[in-house]
Every structure is written in C-alpha cells, then in structure tokens.
Amino acid sequence: xxxxxxxxxxxxxxxxxxxxxxxxxxxxxxxxxxxxxxxxxxxxxxxxxxxxxxxxxxxxxxxxxxxxxxxxxxxxxxxxxxxxxxxxxxxxxxxxxxxxxxxxxxxxxxxxxxxxxxxxxxxxxxxxxxxxxxxxxxxxxxxxxxxxxxxxxxxxxxxxxxxxxxxxxxxxxxxxxxxxxxxxxxxxxxxxxxxxxxxxxxxxxxxxxxxxx
Amino acid sequence: xxxxxxxxxxxxxxxxxxxxxxxxxxxxxxxxxxxxxxxxxxxxxxxxxxxxxxxxxxxxxxxxxxxxxxxxxxxxxxxxxxxxxxxxxxxxxxxxxxxxxxxxxxxxxxxxxxxxxxxxxxxxxxxxxxxxxxxxxxxxxxxxxxxxxxxxxxxxxxxxxxxxxxxxxxxxxxxxxxxxxxxxxxxxxxxxxxxxxxxxxxxxxxxxxxxxx
Amino acid sequence: xxxxxxxxxxxxxxxxxxxxxxxxxxxxxxxxxxxxxxxxxxxxxxxxxxxxxxxxxxxxxxxxxxxxxxxxxxxxxxxxxxxxxxxxxxxxxxxxxxxxxxxxxxxxxxxxxxxxxxxxxxxxxxxxxxxxxxxxxxxxxxxxxxxxxxxxxxxxxxxxxxxxxxxxxxxxxxxxxxxxxxxxxxxxxxxxxxxxxxxxxxxxxxxxxxxxx
Amino acid sequence: xxxxxxxxxxxxxxxxxxxxxxxxxxxxxxxxxxxxxxxxxxxxxxxxxxxxxxxxxxxxxxxxxxxxxxxxxxxxxxxxxxxxxxxxxxxxxxxxxxxxxxxxxxxxxxxxxxxxxxxxxxxxxxxxxxxxxxxxxxxxxxxxxxxxxxxxxxxxxxxxxxxxxxxxxxxxxxxxxxxxxxxxxxxxxxxxxxxxxxxxxxxxxxxxxxxxx
Numbered sequence: 081x082x083x084x085x086x087x088x089x090x091x092x093x094x095x096x097x098x099x100x101x102x103x104x105x106x107x108x109x110x111x112x113x114x115x116x117x118x119x120x121x122x123x124x125x126x127x128x129x130x131x132x133x134x135x136x137x138x139x140x141x142x143x144x145x146x147x148x149x150x151x152x153x154x155x156x157x158x159x160x161x162x163x164x165x166x167x168x169x170x171x172x173x174x175x176x177x178x179x180x181x182x183x184x185x186x187x188x189x190x191x192x193x194x195x196x197x198x199x200x201x202x203x204x205x206x207x208x209x210x211x212x213x214x215x216x217x218x219x220x221x222x223x224x225x226x227x228x229x230x231x232x233x234x235x236x237x238x239x240x241x242x243x244x245x246x247x248x249x250x251x252x253x254x255x256x257x258x259x260x261x262x263x264x265x266x267x268x269x270x271x272x273x274x275x276x277x278x279x280x281x282x283x284x285x286x287x288x289x290x291x292x293x
Numbered sequence: 294x295x296x297x298x299x300x301x302x303x304x305x306x307x308x309x310x311x312x313x314x315x316x317x318x319x320x321x322x323x324x325x326x327x328x329x330x331x332x333x334x335x336x337x338x339x340x341x342x343x344x345x346x347x348x349x350x351x352x353x354x355x356x357x358x359x360x361x362x363x364x365x366x367x368x369x370x371x372x373x374x375x376x377x378x379x380x381x382x383x384x385x386x387x388x389x390x391x392x393x394x395x396x397x398x399x400x401x402x403x404x405x406x407x408x409x410x411x412x413x414x415x416x417x418x419x420x421x422x423x424x425x426x427x428x429x430x431x432x433x434x435x436x437x438x439x440x441x442x443x444x445x446x447x448x449x450x451x452x453x454x455x456x457x458x459x460x461x462x463x464x465x466x467x468x469x470x471x472x473x474x475x476x477x478x479x480x481x482x483x484x485x486x487x488x489x490x491x492x493x494x495x496x497x498x499x500x501x502x503x504x505x506x
Numbered sequence: 507x508x509x510x511x512x513x514x515x516x517x518x519x520x521x522x523x524x525x526x527x528x529x530x531x532x533x534x535x536x537x538x539x540x541x542x543x544x545x546x547x548x549x550x551x552x553x554x555x556x557x558x559x560x561x562x563x564x565x566x567x568x569x570x571x572x573x574x575x576x577x578x579x580x581x582x583x584x585x586x587x588x589x590x591x592x593x594x595x596x597x598x599x600x601x602x603x604x605x606x607x608x609x610x611x612x613x614x615x616x617x618x619x620x621x622x623x624x625x626x627x628x629x630x631x632x633x634x635x636x637x638x639x640x641x642x643x644x645x646x647x648x649x650x651x652x653x654x655x656x657x658x659x660x661x662x663x664x665x666x667x668x669x670x671x672x673x674x675x676x677x678x679x680x681x682x683x684x685x686x687x688x689x690x691x692x693x694x695x696x697x698x699x700x701x702x703x704x705x706x707x708x709x710x711x712x713x714x715x716x717x718x719x
Numbered sequence: 720x721x722x723x724x725x726x727x728x729x730x731x732x733x734x735x736x737x738x739x740x741x742x743x744x745x746x747x748x749x750x751x752x753x754x755x756x757x758x759x760x761x762x763x764x765x766x767x768x769x770x771x772x773x774x775x776x777x778x779x780x781x782x783x784x785x786x787x788x789x790x791x792x793x794x795x796x797x798x799x800x801x802x803x804x805x806x807x808x809x810x811x812x813x814x815x816x817x818x819x820x821x822x823x824x825x826x827x828x829x830x831x832x833x834x835x836x837x838x839x840x841x842x843x844x845x846x847x848x849x850x851x852x853x854x855x856x857x858x859x860x861x862x863x864x865x866x867x868x869x870x871x872x873x874x875x876x877x878x879x880x881x882x883x884x885x886x887x888x889x890x891x892x893x894x895x896x897x898x899x900x901x902x903x904x905x906x907x908x909x910x911x912x913x914x915x916x917x918x919x920x921x922x923x924x925x926x927x928x929x930x931x932x
Contacts, residue, residue: 107746108322113424113488123418135480146433163791185420190498193418205832207868207896208823211752217870218895229420231430257420268776275752285829287502288387289926322534326637326701348693350530364538398706403711406631442633444643469644470633500715535747539850561744561906610847612917616924619844655846658857678763682857684847713928 084155086126086146094120094128095144095264098139101181102130102238110183110277116258119167120266125149126232132161149150152290153225166227170262177262179269184258189283192226194287196255204281210252211275223275225227225252251276297368299339299359306366307333307341308357310479313329314394315343319350323490329471332380332389338362339383340384345374378446379453386457390475392396392482397471400494405439407500409468416492425463425486426481437489438465464489507543511573512552518544520554521570523692526596527607528556532563536609536703544685545593547604551575553597556680558587592666596688602686605695610684613707616651620713622681626651637652638676639694650702651678652703677702689714723794725765725785733767734783736905740820741769745776749822755897760808760817761903764788771800772831772900804872805879809901812883816901818908823897826920831865833926835894837883839864842918849888850914852907863913864891865914 084091102118105111116136119129126146130136134143145156149172151164163182170177176193203209204221212222227239236254243249251261251274261276263269315331318324326498329349332342339359343349359367362379362385376395383390408414416422417434425435440452449467456462463485464474474489476482528544531537545555552572554561555665560569572580575591575598591610623626629635630647638648653665664682669675676698679685684707687702689695723730741757744750755775755819758768765785773782786794788811790803802821809816834840842848843860851861866878875893882888889911890900898913902908 101813111489113421113484115421115424134726169921184491186494189419189421189491189495190502193495194502197919205868206828207893207894208752208754208828213755218868220868226428229418229431231432254420256418259352265356273914278748278751278823278828282832283830284498284502285923286823286832289829291504325704326634327699328634328637350597379662397704399707399711402632402634402708403715406708406712442631442644444645467633469631491685497711497715504717510777536918537915539847539910541847541850608916612920612924615845615847615917615921616928617926619921620928655844655857657858678847682844710924710928 084146086122086154090122091128091146094122095141098130099139099141101266101270102139103183104281105183105273106135106139106184110185110188111136111232112184114203115166115184117161117163117182119171119180119264120147122224125174126154127167129160129164129167131158132163141249153236160232165237166260169240171236173241178261178265180260181269181273182258182260183277184279185271186278187284188253188259189256191280191284192253192255192257192259194284195253196226196231198226201253201283203279203283204289206279208279211271213263213272214248214285222250223250227252227254229257230253295447297359299335299367303335304341305357307335308354311341311343311357312352312354312484313478315349315352317460318394318396319348319352319485321398323398323401324349325397330376330380330395331383332393334384335359337388339367340382342373342377345376352443356484369401375444375446379449379473382453386425386454389477391461391478393475394486395471395473396486396490398490400490400497401427401466401472402469405468405472405494407497408466409439409441410460411439411445414493414496418497419495420493421488424484426485429460433443434450435463437493438462440465440467442468442470484497510688511633512548512580516548517572519565520548524554524570525565525567527692528562528565531607531609531699532561534611536611536614537562539572541610543587543589543593543599543608543613545606547597548572550601553593555586555590555593560590569583574686579719582679588657588659591663592686595663595666599667602690604691606686607687607695607699608684608686609703611703613650613703614679614685614711615682617679617706618679618683618685620710621679622637622654623639624652627679627709628708629709630706632708634701634705636696639689639698640674648676648702649674653678653680655681655683720818722909723785725761725793726844727854727891728748729761729932730785732766734780737767737769737783738778738780740905740909741775741778744912745774745778747824748777748893749760749824749827751823754823756800756802756821758810758819759772760810761785763814765793766806768806770805771802801870801872804876805830805899808876808879812880815903817896819901820897820908820914821897821917825930826916826923827892828895830900830919830923831892831894833895833923834892835865835867837865840892840922846920847914850910852902852911853887859887861876863919864888866891866893866896868896896928 114133118129119127131143145158146154147160149168151168167180176191200223206263207218209220263272323354330343333341334340344356358369358371360373362381364381380393413436420431422433474486478483540559543556545553547553561673571582571584573586573653575594577594593606612661635645635646687699729767753772756769758766760766770782775856784797786795786799788807790807806819839862846857
C-alpha cells in the first residue's frame with residue numbers, strides 16, 4: 081500500500097517531536113512573522129522539514145513535509161523553501177547530524193548585525209559552554225561564525241562547508257537573519273540552540289554595560 | 294428575520310478570528326491599559342471592530358461591533374472609537390485591505406518617540422523584510438513613516454492618504470502612540486505586525502549598542 | 507448567624523476578582539519574592555486586603571483578610587501588614603477609591619531609584635496618558651511622585667495626604683520599592699497600574715537610548 | 720520491604736514540590752540548555768537532587784535522585800553531578816538549610832561577569848532586601864559574593880565555607896555561571912532566589928542607565 085520510500089512510523093514520531101518543540105520556540109518569540117524552519121533526519125536519504133510560511137505557533141502535521149537530501153519534495157505538492165538546501169547539506173555531510181533548528185530571535189538577529197564585520201562572535205568564560213557536545217570545561221572558547229546574508233543558497237552552503245572543514249561546529253549566524261543550530265537529535269540540537277541564544281544574549285548585555293564589543 | 298445588512302455568518306467567523314488573535318497579542322503586552330483596536334472587513338461596506346476601552350486580554354464577542362465604512366455603528370448602541378476613522382479610510386481606499394491591527398507595544402511606542410524627528414524609521418539589511426507582501430529579498434529597504442500624534446482624526450487620515458499615494462505601505466507609527474499594520478487578511482496583517490515589531494525592536498537594540506541612530 | 511459587620515457575599519465577589527487579577531500580575535513578575543499587596547473596598551468601613559508574605563502567583567481565598575479603615579483586622583487572627591495603612595488612608599480619604607494595587611515590577615523599582623532625586627517622573631507626549639481617568643488628550647502631562655522610602659508608615663501616609671491635597675492623583679512611587687496605583691474599581695485601578703508601568707518602561711528605555719533623563 | 724535508609728513518603732512530597740517549582744523557574748528561562756540543579760533535604764543524612772542534564776521544563780520524578788551528604792548516590796545508578804558537592808556542603812554545614820536552588824538566568828550570569836573583578840555585588844536601598852530572612856528594614860545592605868569559576872568543586876566549596884564563617888549568607892554567584900540560593904524550605908529558598916534575581920536585574924538596569932557600576 082504505502083509507496084513511501086521512508087518509514088512512515090518514524091516520520092510520525094519525528095513530526096510529533098517537531099510540533100511540540102517548534103511551538104515552544106514560537107512561544108518565546110523566536111519565529112516572528114512565520115519565519116524560521118526546522119527539520120529532523122528520517123534516514124540516510126530523507127528528512128522531515130517544516131513547510132515555508134506556516135505559523136510556527138500553531139504548527140501541525142500538515143505543516144511538515146518530506147524532502148530527499150538534494151532538497152526535492154517527496155510525496156508532497158509543497159514546494160520546499162529555498163533554505164532547505166542549508167538543512168540537507170548538513171544531513172549529507174555528517175551522519176551524526178539528526179536535527180537542525182533555524183530560528184530568528186532578537187538576540188540572534190541583533191548579534192548577527194553587530195558582529196557581521198568581525199565575522200564571528202567569540203563566546204568565552206561561560207559555564208554554559210559545557211552545553212556544547214564535546215566541551216567539558218568552561219575554559220573552552222567557541223567562535224560562532226557570522227556569514228554574510230545571501231538569497232543564493234549555494235553561496236551560503238559553500239561557506240558553511242568551508243567552516244565544517246575546519247573542525248567541529250554546532251551552529252552559525254547569518255547577518256541580519258538568524259541562527260542555524262544542530263545536533264545528533266532534537267534534545268541535543270535544542271540544547272545547542274538554547275545555549276547559543278542565551279550566550280549571545282549575555283554578550284549583547286555585556287556590550288551594552290561595558291560599551292565595548 | 295435578519296435585518297442586518299451584512300452576512301452574520303461571516304461576522305461570526307471574523308469575530309472568532311479576532312478574539313483568538315487579539316488575546317494572543319494582549320498576552321505579549323501589546324495592548325496595555327485597554328488600549329489598541331482591531332478590525333476585519335466584512336464586505337465592501339462593513340467592517341467588524343473592537344469596542345473601545347475593553348480589556349483585550351479577555352476579548353469576547355460582545356466586545357466587537359459592526360461599523361460602515363464611514364465609521365458609523367451598524368445595529369449597535371456602542372459609540373465607535375474616534376480612531377475608527379483610521380480603519381475605515383483604509384478599507385475604503387483599497388479592496389485588498391481586509392484586516393487592520395493597531396497595537397501599543399513598548400518597542401512601537403519608544404521607536405515612535407525616538408524617530409519622530411526623522412519622520413520615519415528605516416529598516417534595512419534584515420532577512421525579515423521578506424515578510425512584507427511583495428518583498429522577495431532582504432536587499433529591499435522599508436521606511437516606516439512616523440506621523441505626529443493628533444486627537445483630530447481627519448488630520449491623521451489625510452496624512453495617511455498622502456503616504457498611500459506614494460506607493461505600497463503596510464503600516465505606520467504615530468508619535469508617542471503605537472503602530473497601525475494591515476494586510477489582505479488576518480494572517481497577512483499579523484505577519485506584517487510581527488515583522489514591524491520585531492524589526493523596530495532590533496533597531497532600538499542596535500541603537501543602544503552602537504550609540505547611534 | 508453571621509456576626510460579620512460587612513456583606514460576606516460582596517467580600518466573596520471582591521476576593522474572586524482579587525485572585526484572578528493578582529495572579530495575572532504575579533505571572534508578569536510584578537510581585538517578586540512574595541512582595542506587593544492588593545485591596546478592594548467592601549463598604550464605607552471595611553476593605554479586603556491580601557495577607558502579607560503570601561505567594562501572589564498562587565493567591566487563594568485564605569490569603570485575603572478584612573480590615574477596618576484604621577487598618578485593624580476584622581474577624582481574623584492574621585496581623586495586617588504594616589503597609590495596610592497606605593491602603594486605608596486612601597479609602598478614608600475618598601469614597602471614589604474602590605481598589606488599590608501595590609506592585610514591585612522592575613520598571614517601577616528602577617524608575618523610583620533613578621528619579622528619586624528629582625522627586626517625580628514626568629510623563630508627557632504619550633497617547634496612553636488618556637488611560638488615566640479624567641485625561642482626554644495625549645497633550646496632558648502627568649507627574650508621578652517619588653516618595654523617599656521609610657519603614658514608618660505614618661510618615662509616608664502624611665506625604666501622600668499632602669500630595670492628594672494638591673489635586674487628582676492616580677498613583678505614586680516609593681524610592682527603591684514600587685508603585686501604588688488605584689481607581690474606582692478593579693478595572694480602573696488595573697488600567698492605571700498598567701498605564702503607569704508601561705509609561706515608566708518607555709521613559710527608562712528612552713533614557714537609555716538618549717543618554718539623558 | 721523498603722530497604723531505603725530514608726522516609727520515602729517524605730521524598731515523594733519533596734519531589735513533588737521540586738517538580739512544580741523547577742518547572743516554573745524553567746518557564747522563566749532560568750535553566751537554559753538543561754543547566755541548573757535543585758535539591759531539598761530529606762533528613763540529617765540525605766537530600767533529593769535533580770539528575771544532571773535533564774530538561775528542567777519537563778522535570779518528572781525519574782529526574783530526581785537521592786544522595787547522602789557526602790554526595791554519593793543512594794539507591795540509584797545515576798551518577799550525581801559534580802556540583803552536588805556544593806549542595807551537600809551546605810546541608811552538612813547547617814541544619815537550618817532545607818532547600819538549595821541553583822539557576823542560570825541571564826541577570827545572574829551577566830552580573831557575575833560584570834562584578835567578578837569586585838568580588839561581590841552590593842545590594843542597597845531596596846525594599847526587597849526585607850525578603851532575606853533576618854532583614855527587617857530596607858536600610859540593610861547585602862553583599863552577594865562572586866566566586867571565580869572552577870571545575871574543581873572542592874576549591875569552590877572551600878571558598879563558600881570561608882564565606883559562611885563570616886556571617887549569615889543566603890546565596891552567592893559564580894563568575895560566568897549562575898547563582899546558588901538557599902533557605903529553610905522551598906518557600907524561603909525561592910523567596911531568596913527571586914529577591915536576588917530581581918535585585919541583580921535592577922542593578923544591571925541602573926548600571927546601564929547611569930553608565931556606572
């Protein structure tokens with residue numbers, strides 16, 4: 081009966097997890113004006129991703145579609161968002177990436193503008209750096225890259241690929257836009273996302289208080 | 294039986310949509326002290342609008358009245374708010390306007406004060422500019438007009454008319470007051486409202502951080 | 507049967523209204539660390555007031571007691587809070603005061619510290635000034651007095667009395683402490699409270715942005 | 720039947736209280752990225768503490784374990800978090816300490832960074848200082864110590880012991896990390912936690928407004 085080239089039971093579970101988590105992120109104001117998109121890997125050839133332009137605070141199953149790792153829709157008439165390529169490039173690149181969360185909080189957008197010139201935000205001296213997989217001490221420092229914004233996704237994807245060549249990376253900012261964060265699964269991706277957002281917020285607050293950046 | 298000169302079933306649907314959306318905006322603190330008002334077009338001659346002075350966080354059907362496009366009450370003893378004229382002028386002006394949201398968030402009020410001298414807030418370099426109908430790239434810039442406040446609605450309405458003559462417009466600020474935003478329907482009006490509020494918040498934050506405006 | 511010198515049915519209604527409204531204010535963070543107190547007039551000789559030290563986010567009927575207008579407990583073993591006197595002086599002073607809301611939001615506390623030297627916060631140029639009973643235009647200006655803090659309530663009460671002698675007043679700040687706001691009933695008191703808090707927040711934000719105050 | 724060396728009924732009550740309170744603190748954003756931990760004393764030899772790394776916004780009974788006052792797990796395979804030692808040292812030190820709340824709000828983290836050089840944050844002139852057990856007037860001043868961060872818990876514990884030798888203490892900050900606050904029971908610990916967070920927030924806001932610290 082089912083001609084679907086993926087496990088529909090697994091899709092159902094992942095969609096449920098997306099709905100709960102995306103609604104929580106929307107309630108924090110991190111997905112203004114129907115922006116942002118979210119995905120989970122189904123298997124080595126497919127991912128579930130939110131349909132572009134839907135209200136993330138009311139996300140439901142019909143707002144989630146399946147794409148292959150080239151970004152083409154599978155069993156759906158929805159046109160995948162242009163940014164789908166930034167999701168699928170990560171899934172293709174590493175089997176260890178299982179979930180990608182792209183949000184637009186005010187902290188993220190403002191930090192991306194403020195640090196676009198520097199090309200990165202340096203996070204240092206925070207206990208919460210231990211939230212990033214592989215970090216075991218607050219003495220680590222993490223550089224969050226800030227990429228120039230572009231409507232040409234292959235350009236952005238090539239820059240991300242170059243960053244991944246340099247070493248472990250759990251997220252990046254795009255100037256004037258927002259944050260991409262990822263992890264092995266939803267729990268890890270969300271932990272990374274929350275840590276990035278919290279630490280970017282602290283950096284902005286310290287910049288206001290000390291007048292330096 | 295029904296002497297109402299509009300489709301009461303459509304009113305019922307629009308009122309339900311208003312109640313859900315207005316309560317959500319109230320929960321964000323965008324309607325302090327019973328301020329703000331909200332409307333939807335019923336047909337080419339009528340609109341549904343919130344009754345002045347009601348607690349927007351507890352909005353219910355009895356808090357919504359019908360006006361004609363001259364702003365006169367239809368089938369109701371409630372006196373329409375003075376600002377009703379700012380709603381009806383837009384409905385008269387364009388058949389493409391189906392919903393108008395007027396709120397008083399702190400971002401909106403502070404930005405209106407800060408940029409009243411300049412007469413507009415320039416929004417530029419943000420991905421979220423694509424949230425405005427017709428914009429397809431973040432490379433667009435949007436000027437949000439800031440009008441001087443007045444208790445004389447025809448004065449305000451004339452200024453808005455002049456702005457509309459110049460080109461597409463999805464909202465404006467009034468100094469010390471708040472924001473009017475609109476769209477084809479509730480979904481588009483709310484997307485515009487959220488985009489304006491988010492981007493005004495980013496501009497204020499960047500002004501604090503860089504000490505310039 | 508009932509030896510109570512007030513209408514217990516009216517008390518029940520007022521208590522219900524206090525519980526709903528106080529919990530909403532607590533949810534906004536305006537009553538940190540069990541601070542703040544709230545009252546409603548029962549009749550010309552009694553008021554219902556929250557018992558000191560209770561968690562306002564979980565307020566229930568047992569957390570509300572009755573006092574006479576000298577501040578003595580009526581039919582209760584609870585000791586009224588020292589600040590009860592600041593409530594009862596207003597009820598004694600004017601039959602038009604039916605509800606008093608005392609909160610500790612961060613806006614209120616910070617504004618009270620920042621403007622203690624000036625002795626007042628001047629609110630001017632805001633549409634929301636029309637939220638205060640009797641104001642019909644945004645062209646009005648409202649001065650919110652800031653009293654020096656004191657643990658000696660008669661000292662504070664005497665200062666409030668002197669302020670009331672000068673003209674209409676809908677609230678005042680105490681330095682390092684918080685805000686008292688009142689009105690004819692809960693709806694008006696809450697409208698005044700929300701307007702004060704919103705406008706104090708705007709003033710602080712503008713002071714940060716313009717570097718002046 | 721029960722081989723547990725503590726009263727399991729009391730554990731059940733304390734766990735329920737932890738779940739309700741920790742979820743509320745998580746909803747405020749004080750436990751980002753699964754950080755923070757929380758405990759209650761069961762008896763003179765045991766405490767209940769949250770298992771490290773769990774999502775505090777979804778805390779449930781299985782996320783709470785029992786440790787002895789040396790920090791060893793009792794009747795559980797979970798490895799206690801390294802920071803457990805900072806809890807148990809307080810329970811060993813004083814029978815009057817019944818509950819310890821460790822959170823990571825943005826106020827706490829930023830204040831800890833900003834005041835690390837000074838070694839403390841001085842809180843003075845606030846009515847809310849009366850929220851700390853033993854303070855009866857706003858004329859008191861409270862110094863909140865800021866300890867250098869360390870992954871070596873005995874080093875931190877020794878510094879806390881030295882602080883406790885000097886006099887009454889209801890909490891401390893760790894640089895780049897967060898706040899520990901405690902009290903006789905959950906109600907008092909939470910009152911202290913909320914008072915610290917609120918007052919640190921006021922201090923940061925005043926520092927921004929006055930440009931000094």
